[in-house]
Amino acid sequence: MDGFYLSEERLPFRNPGAPCHSEHMTTRTARTPRTSRAASGASGASGASGASDPSSGPAVEAADALSIGRRVRHFRTEAGLTLEQLGERIGRAASQISVMENGKREPSLAQLRDLAEALGVSADDLLDPAPVDARQALELEVERNQRSPLYTSLRLPRVKVKSLPQDALTAIAGLQRQLSEAVRRRAATPEEARRVNRNLRERMRRQGNHFPELERVAAEVLDRIGYSGGPLSQRQTAAVADDMGYSLHYVSDLPPSTRAVADTSHRRLYLSHDDVTGHDPRSHLLTALASHILGHSTPADYEEFLTQRVEANYLAAALLMPESAAVPLLQSAKKNRSISIEELRDMFGVSYETSAHRFTNLATAHLGLPVHFMKVHSSGTIHKAYSNDGLPFPTDPLGAVEGQYACKRFTSRTVHRVSDRFSPYFQYTDTPNGTYWCTARVLPGGDFSISVGVPFAHVGWFEGRETPKRSRSECPDPDCCRTPPVDLAEKWEGASWPSARTHASLLAAVPPGVFPGVDTTEVYAFLDRHAPE
Numbered sequence: 001m002d003g004f005y006l007s008e009e010r011l012p013f014r015n016p017g018a019p020c021h022s023e024h025m026t027t028r029t030a031r032t033p034r035t036s037r038a039a040s041g042a043s044g045a046s047g048a049s050g051a052s053d054p055s056s057g058p059a060v061e062a063a064d065a066l067s068i069g070r071r072v073r074h075f076r077t078e079a080g081l082t083l084e085q086l087g088e089r090i091g092r093a094a095s096q097i098s099v100m101e102n103g104k105r106e107p108s109l110a111q112l113r114d115l116a117e118a119l120g121v122s123a124d125d126l127l128d129p130a131p132v133d134a135r136q137a138l139e140l141e142v143e144r145n146q147r148s149p150l151y152t153s154l155r156l157p158r159v160k161v162k163s164l165p166q167d168a169l170t171a172i173a174g175l176q177r178q179l180s181e182a183v184r185r186r187a188a189t190p191e192e193a194r195r196v197n198r199n200l201r202e203r204m205r206r207q208g209n210h211f212p213e214l215e216r217v218a219a220e221v222l223d224r225i226g227y228s229g230g231p232l233s234q235r236q237t238a239a240v241a242d243d244m245g246y247s248l249h250y251v252s253d254l255p256p257s258t259r260a261v262a263d264t265s266h267r268r269l270y271l272s273h274d275d276v277t278g279h280d281p282r283s284h285l286l287t288a289l290a291s292h293i294l295g296h297s298t299p300a301d302y303e304e305f306l307t308q309r310v311e312a313n314y315l316a317a318a319l320l321m322p323e324s325a326a327v328p329l330l331q332s333a334k335k336n337r338s339i340s341i342e343e344l345r346d347m348f349g350v351s352y353e354t355s356a357h358r359f360t361n362l363a364t365a366h367l368g369l370p371v372h373f374m375k376v377h378s379s380g381t382i383h384k385a386y387s388n389d390g391l392p393f394p395t396d397p398l399g400a401v402e403g404q405y406a407c408k409r410f411t412s413r414t415v416h417r418v419s420d421r422f423s424p425y426f427q428y429t430d431t432p433n434g435t436y437w438c439t440a441r442v443l444p445g446g447d448f449s450i451s452v453g454v455p456f457a458h459v460g461w462f463e464g465r466e467t468p469k470r471s472r473s474e475c476p477d478p479d480c481c482r483t484p485p486v487d488l489a490e491k492w493e494g495a496s497w498p499s500a501r502t503h504a505s506l507l508a509a510v511p512p513g514v515f516p517g518v519d520t521t522e523v524y525a526f527l528d529r530h531a532p533e
Contacts, residue, residue: 063129066103066143068112070136071126073101075119089118103143138169145176182301194400196303200310201401205388208364211314214294218318221293229325231349237282240319241269244292248285251530255522260288263527270530280351286316314361321348321358327366330359333461334367340463341439341452342424352441356452360386369458372436374451376412380405383448389455390433394476405482407475411438412451414471418442426464428456430472439464 076086076097083094083101090111099105107115116123131137139161145151146158161169222232225239241248246262246269254261254272261270269288290312299305321344329347333339345355356373363369370389376382385393385401394404406412411427418425425440438453439462459465474480484492 063127064103065100065106066147067129067131067140068107068126069101069103070140071128071132072097072107072115072119074132074136075121075125076101079119081119086115086118090114135166135169138166138173141173142169142176145173145180150180151176191398192302194396194398194402196306197402198399199303200306201386204386208388209360209386210362210365214311214314215318215323217293218315218322219324221319222322222324227322231347232282232320232322234282237285237319240286240293241289244289246289246292249530253526253529255519255526257519257522259284261523261526262288262292263531264292266532268530268532270526280349280354282320283316283350283354286319287312290315290319313357317354317358317361320350320354323362326358327362330362330367337461338463339367339461340424341441343463353443353450356450359452364388367461369454369461372438372453374406374410374412374449376406376410376449376451378416378447378449380408380413382406389436389453391436391453392431392433392476407473408481409471409473409475410451411440411453411471412449414469415440415442415449415451416446421446424464425469426467427469427471428459428467430470432474432477437462437465437467 076083081089083097087094087097091114092111096105100107100111112123112126116126119126131140142159142161159172161172164172221240221243224243225236227236238248245267247267249268249270250273251270252273254270259272262268263270269285271284271288291308294308294311294315296308296311299308326344326348329344330339333343341352341355341359344359345352348355350358353375360371360373363371372387372389372391373385374382375384382393382401382404387393393401394406395401396404408414410429411425414427415425421442427438427440429436429438435456436453437456437459438451440449440451442449454462475482483489
């Protein structure tokens with residue numbers, strides 16, 4: 001969702017749990033793993049401060065070559081045998097025993113029996129996947145992590161865990177957990193994305209969606225380029241890029257997963273040719289520059305990525321519609337009881353959505369008006385939402401609004417059924433939390449509507465307050481618009497099977513990577529093609 005909230009303290013990482021396994025034995029299904037006789041004493045082993053006990057994570061459910069090899073080594077050492085002596089007992093070279101102990105080769109079933117007999121233990125003892133002690137738990141964890149695709153992709157050297165002291169081994173295991181957790185958080189699940197959006201919306205509400213720090217940054221940039229009032233021209237927008245030391249390059253082969261690409265080494269900003277002919281070529285340019293103006297660094301996780309994105313969107317809007325120019329206009333309109341999102345849009349030459357967003361930034365801080373905003377798909381799903389006026393949004397069990405269905409009686413839904421797409425649409429809606437007035441418009445293309453509204457007590461300041469259109473919503477009560485009438489339910493329940501038009505993104509995790517959804521390979525190849533000689 002677009003908007004802004006200030007960064008707060010980093011959320012602490014959790015330990016990711018069990019390490020991954022890469023090799024499996026065909027013999028493990030013939031037995032039931034039993035608890036190690038030494039595992040019960042493992043929890044008392046010391047570790048580095050702040051690191052959790054590695055043996056406390058989920059247990060390995062079945063033996064693999066690595067755990068078998070470590071058990072062979074443990075019982076061989078316990079029996080006081082060298083590699084050569086054990087090899088002689090089973091008719092194998094010492095090098096073959098070493099390969100098995102290091103988990104690089106699985107013993108056959110016959111070799112497993114020979115090893116168990118030579119070591120004076122049962123085959124079950126060798127197949128038990130549980131570590132024999134805390135030290136072995138750490139060794140197994142580090143070894144498995146070193147064999148994982150993540151570690152391999154880093155192209156780091158392998159560490160010989162056998163020779164490491166306990167504190168070093170504990171530290172390495174802890175670092176590996178943190179790395180895995182950082183990757184997990186970047187590849188955010190839908191639940192993680194909803195949680196971040198929920199927190200974002202709450203922080204915006206507490207701030208009245210107004211952030212003086214970003215307003216000051218925008219004012220400083222505008223002052224440097226000589227802005228004196230009115231809409232920001234394309235020439236002035238280009239001056240912002242020049243002020244940042246960036247040259248502009250419009251190209252036809254911009255990577256499809258990006259809106260813009262910055263070459264920070266050569267201070268070149270690449271944008272699509274389509275932006276020049278689009279509705280507002282200033283918007284993408286300012287949004288692309290905003291992160292550089294704000295000094296953003298590479299995001300550490302999805303929450304920081306989203307924070308930076310909404311900061312950039314906020315700053316771009318504050319440059320397009322400067323506070324110094326927009327606030328007097330709105331204050332005058334309030335005095336004349338004629339506040340209009342359309343007039344704000346037309347005065348600054350921006351899109352209706354940008355105008356509506358910017359109004360929420362300024363309405364509470366400068367006009368004393370609580371307000372709500374919604375962007376709703378024609379299907380009824382909420383794409384973006386903000387409120388500090390008490391409008392009852394639908395939420396999922398995690399408290400997220402995005403992806404939920406807006407009430408069919410809300411203005412954001414009824415406007416999709418209005419044939420006049422040129423004129424603004426106004427409506428009063430009675431809800432369990434009181435009566436709200438809204439103005440709404442369907443965006444070009446017809447897929448989304450934008451609605452902005454206030455409680456009834458504040459409607460006197462707006463154009464369109466005389467509208468006779470009125471609706472009543474009982475949501476979140478499902479009987480309002482989500483539960484079918486009894487007669488229809490009796491007739492069709494059990495006799496229908498709809499094929500859902502479900503967006504694939506609802507079922508997938510947020511795209512992985514430092515910048516989710518961006519193909520880094522494409523970006524690097526693009527920059528290499530366009531880099532100056």
